[in-house]
Amino acid sequence: MNDHITVPLYRLAHGRTGDKGNRSNISVIAWHPALWDAICAQVTEAAVAALFADRQPRQVQRYLLPQLQAMNLVLDEVLDGGVNDALNLDSHGKTLCFRVLKMPIVLPAHLQAHLVGLDDAALPATTE
Amino acid sequence: MQTDKTPPAPMLIGCAAGFSGDRVDAAGPVVQALVALQQPAFLIFETLAERTLALAQLARRDDPEAGYEPLLLELLRPVLADCLAHRIRIVSNFGAANPQGAARAIAALARSLGLRAPRIAVVQGDDLSGPAHRPMLAQALGDQMPDQPLVSANAYIGARPIAEALQAGADIVVCGRVADPSLVLGPAMAHFGWAWDDWDRLARATMAGHLLECGTQVSGGYFADPGYKEVPGMDQLGYPIAEIDDSGNCSIFKPEGTGGCITPATVKEQLLYEIHDPRCYLTPDVVADISQAQVLAEGENRVRLEGVIGHPRPASLKVNTCYASGWFAEAEISYAGPRAAERARLAAQTVAQRLQGIAPIRTDLIGVTSVWGNDASDWLAGADLSTASPDVRLRMAWQHADKATAARLPREVNALYCCGPAGGGGVRSHMRQRLGMVSCLVPQPLIATGFVWAAQEEATA
Numbered sequence: 001m002n003d004h005i006t007v008p009l010y011r012l013a014h015g016r017t018g019d020k021g022n023r024s025n026i027s028v029i030a031w032h033p034a035l036w037d038a039i040c041a042q043v044t045e046a047a048v049a050a051l052f053a054d055r056q057p058r059q060v061q062r063y064l065l066p067q068l069q070a071m072n073l074v075l076d077e078v079l080d081g082g083v084n085d086a087l088n089l090d091s092h093g094k095t096l097c098f099r100v101l102k103m104p105i106v107l108p109a110h111l112q113a114h115l116v117g118l119d120d121a122a123l124p125a126t127t128e
Numbered sequence: 129m130q131t132d133k134t135p136p137a138p139m140l141i142g143c144a145a146g147f148s149g150d151r152v153d154a155a156g157p158v159v160q161a162l163v164a165l166q167q168p169a170f171l172i173f174e175t176l177a178e179r180t181l182a183l184a185q186l187a188r189r190d191d192p193e194a195g196y197e198p199l200l201l202e203l204l205r206p207v208l209a210d211c212l213a214h215r216i217r218i219v220s221n222f223g224a225a226n227p228q229g230a231a232r233a234i235a236a237l238a239r240s241l242g243l244r245a246p247r248i249a250v251v252q253g254d255d256l257s258g259p260a261h262r263p264m265l266a267q268a269l270g271d272q273m274p275d276q277p278l279v280s281a282n283a284y285i286g287a288r289p290i291a292e293a294l295q296a297g298a299d300i301v302v303c304g305r306v307a308d309p310s311l312v313l314g315p316a317m318a319h320f321g322w323a324w325d326d327w328d329r330l331a332r333a334t335m336a337g338h339l340l341e342c343g344t345q346v347s348g349g350y351f352a353d354p355g356y357k358e359v360p361g362m363d364q365l366g367y368p369i370a371e372i373d374d375s376g377n378c379s380i381f382k383p384e385g386t387g388g389c390i391t392p393a394t395v396k397e398q399l400l401y402e403i404h405d406p407r408c409y410l411t412p413d414v415v416a417d418i419s420q421a422q423v424l425a426e427g428e429n430r431v432r433l434e435g436v437i438g439h440p441r442p443a444s445l446k447v448n449t450c451y452a453s454g455w456f457a458e459a460e461i462s463y464a465g466p467r468a469a470e471r472a473r474l475a476a477q478t479v480a481q482r483l484q485g486i487a488p489i490r491t492d493l494i495g496v497t498s499v500w501g502n503d504a505s506d507w508l509a510g511a512d513l514s515t516a517s518p519d520v521r522l523r524m525a526w527q528h529a530d531k532a533t534a535a536r537l538p539r540e541v542n543a544l545y546c547c548g549p550a551g552g553g554g555v556r557s558h559m560r561q562r563l564g565m566v567s568c569l570v571p572q573p574l575i576a577t578g579f580v581w582a583a584q585e586e587a588t589a
Contacts, residue, residue: 014357014393016350018402021178021567027400029393054502063406067435068423072400080503083179084450084565087458087490087525090499099500117356 003109010101011115013039017097022082023074024093026100030069032114038107040064040071043100048073051099055080073100135374139319140165141312141336142369145173145203145220146343148180152202154343154367159207161369161383163214170315171211173203173220174308174341181305182450182563184225185257185280195226201237208234212243212299219290219311223302225280227251230302231582246300249293253577254305256281256447256570265449268568274451279563281449283570285577286412286441288324290314293579301579305448307411309337316372331416331438332376338409338416339380339398339433343367346380346398347429348388361387366429381430390429399423399433408439410446412572415439444569453564455534458525459541459557460494463549469496469516471549473508476522478548479540486533487526495520521554527562535559 012035015027028043030036049060055078063072079093080086090096107115142162144155155171162169175197188195197203200222211218223230231248238246256265257280265281266273282305291314293301301314316322316333324330339346344365352359359365366386370378380390399418403409409416415438422435463472476491483489491505492498495517501507524541528534538557545555 010353010356014353014397016345016397016401020402020404021565023404025400025402025404027397029396029400031393054506056502065400065406065419065421067420068396068399070396070400072403072406074404083177084453084563087456087488087503087527088499089492089523089525095499 004106005109005112006104006106007115008101009039009043009103009105011117012105012107013101015097015101017094019079019082019092022077022079022085024078024096026073026075026097028071028073028100031116033069034111034114035107036066036069038105038111042105043071043103047103048075048100051103052078136320137168138371138373139316140167140169140369140371141315141340142169142171142367143174143340143343144171144367145175146341146345147177148175148197148199150175150343152199153206155203155207157383157386158367158369159210159216162216163210168319169214169216171207171216171218172311172340173218173222174311174343176221176224176305178448178565179450179563181224181282181448182280182565186561188225193226193229196224196230196233197222200230200233204234204237205241208238209241209243212238212246217294217299217301217315219294219301219303219315221303221306221311223250223304225255225304227302227304228582234300234302235582247298248300248302248582249296249298249579250582251285251289251293251301251303251306251577251579253289253575254282254285254303256283256575264570264574265447265568268447268570269449269566272566272568274449274564274566276451276453276564279450279452281447283445283447283575284412285445285575286310287313287317289577289579291317294318302582307413308341309334309411310413312337312340312370313413316376320374325440327414327438327440328436329376329438330414332378332436333372334411334414334416335399335418335421335433335436336370336372336378339378339395340368340370342398342401344388345401346394347382347390348394351394351397357393359387359389363387377432377434379426379430379432390431392423392425392431395423395431395433410442412441412445414441444571445575447568447570448565449568450563450565453562454527454529455531455559456525456527456562457534457537457557457559458523459538459555460521460523461541461544461548461552462519462521462554463552464519465551466518468518468520469493469513471551472520472522473513474549475544475552476524478544479524479537482540483536486536487528489537490525492523493520494523498523
């Protein structure tokens with residue numbers, strides 16, 4: 001594995017969260033085409049469902065848009081009821097894309113040049 | 129189809145609001161740019177979110193003249209003269225729960241500014257809250273039909289009445305609930321005269337509308353992330369303008385001299401925003417498919433969207449129904465200094481014990497977790513508070529059908545001033561009526577849509 005590096009997803013991709021009712025949609029968009037395969041392989045429905053386990057999504061569905069090097073993640077029933085029902089301060093779930101963007105991603109070292117941001121390598125300590 | 133007709137010139141359409149409460153100084157630079165470019169031009173304001181209409185109905189209940197966008201006059205006053213003088217036609221859903229009231233207010237604004245009387249069209253058909261529609265809603269909602277009285281019931285109607293009003297000569301089209309992208313498709317249909325089953329063109333202009341409908345979310349707003357996504361001039365973000373051509377494809381740009389940025393990255397984020405299946409984005413007008421779409425840099429702050437395809441429109445319209453569903457209450461208090469988080473946790477336990485068995489309480493400890501935890505507050509329960517910030521804010525929230533019962537939570541938090549742990553300060557609390565919402569689908573032919581002219585005595589007085 002010494003020809004691989006582990007970096008947070010936010011160095012490979014950006015995204016935005018939207019909502020409809022009690023459903024969240026989170027986009028993940030690669031900064032560079034060369035990073036797309038690693039994102040696809042690791043930001044899976046199962047991995048995202050695990051990331052949101054405490055919110056108990058009824059379903060996580062992933063839609064791939066390879067020509068845009070982007071994916072749309074749709075999470076059902078993760079917004080504590082959504083904007084009309086939630087007790088959460090963030091009843092829209094607007095902050096949730098950053099929960100995905102801090103996922104650790106294992107990447108071949110030669111792709112490092114395509115990463116954005118600081119080479120801080122400081123992965124979040126938490127595992128949630 | 130063989131034709132030797134010259135295709136119509138491209139049209140420009142600017143967006144100067146992405147939600148109710150957006151910046152009211154947005155429209156000026158957009159209108160200046162539209163005037164300078166001297167092409168057929170339209171301006172939209174998108175001011176309705178899922179809940180906004182129900183809130184507007186509540187406002188109208190208190191004041192029969194209210195119920196339209198509260199900032200309507202602030203939004204229009206700076207640009208109405210230029211729009212009327214340069215035939216930049218305005219389309220907006222700022223009518224909310226009272227489009228006729230909004231039209232009267234616009235007519236009065238034009239009079240007060242000494243402008244010619246604008247021809248104002250009011251789109252109708254979305255409001256299904258009257259008793260006549262109740263059997264239809266009851267059938268569509270089935271078991272979901274609320275027992276409580278309805279606050280609002282609105283269908284997401286499409287672009288056709290907007291297009292018809294513009295073709296009939298409207299300067300301003302005031303809508304209530306229309307699908308957001310229809311605010312753009314309506315002008316495109318009026319300008320280009322496409323057939324209503326030209327699915328690819330309908331889908332392309334619809335996605336142009338989708339890119340515009342959130343205002344600056346396509347031009348650098350809601351994008352910046354220092355060190356990763358730099359956005360210049362956040363204090364003066366340029367609101368977007370789309371140039372749509374006769375193919376329905378569009379280029380997105382923004383006024384010269386404004387802040388923000390339009391790049392493939394900003395456009396991709398907005399393209400996917402609040403989309404479910406990218407192959408079938410449902411609108412009342414068309415099913416848009418962006419699975420083959422291309423986002424292409426055309427120049428500095430100019431990006432083109434191509435490759436959208438369309439499928440026949442859905443047979444049904446989405447209807448959102450809101451009803452009053454009790455009361456939401458929340459309250460906050462701060463703790464700072466040594467053992468702040470431990471004192472805050474004791475405060476939370478104190479309140480929870482006092483209110484045990486009444487309703488579930490959500491607890492957040494801002495500085496430890498404020499939004500990512502679940503309603504059961506499992507994160508907070510598991511958090512190591514010894515490493516927490518020395519300046520934390522406790523927030524507690526719940527809901528209850530009975531107003532007086534709901535008010536007990538803020539009262540208990542307030543009582544922490546004397547009865548709680550040491551050094552608590554800065555109590556703020558908040559109560560509001562909750563709105564429940566259920567959605568259903570109603571067959572399109574059951575919902576009659578159209579437009580009427582705003583009362584002429586108002587417009588010409």
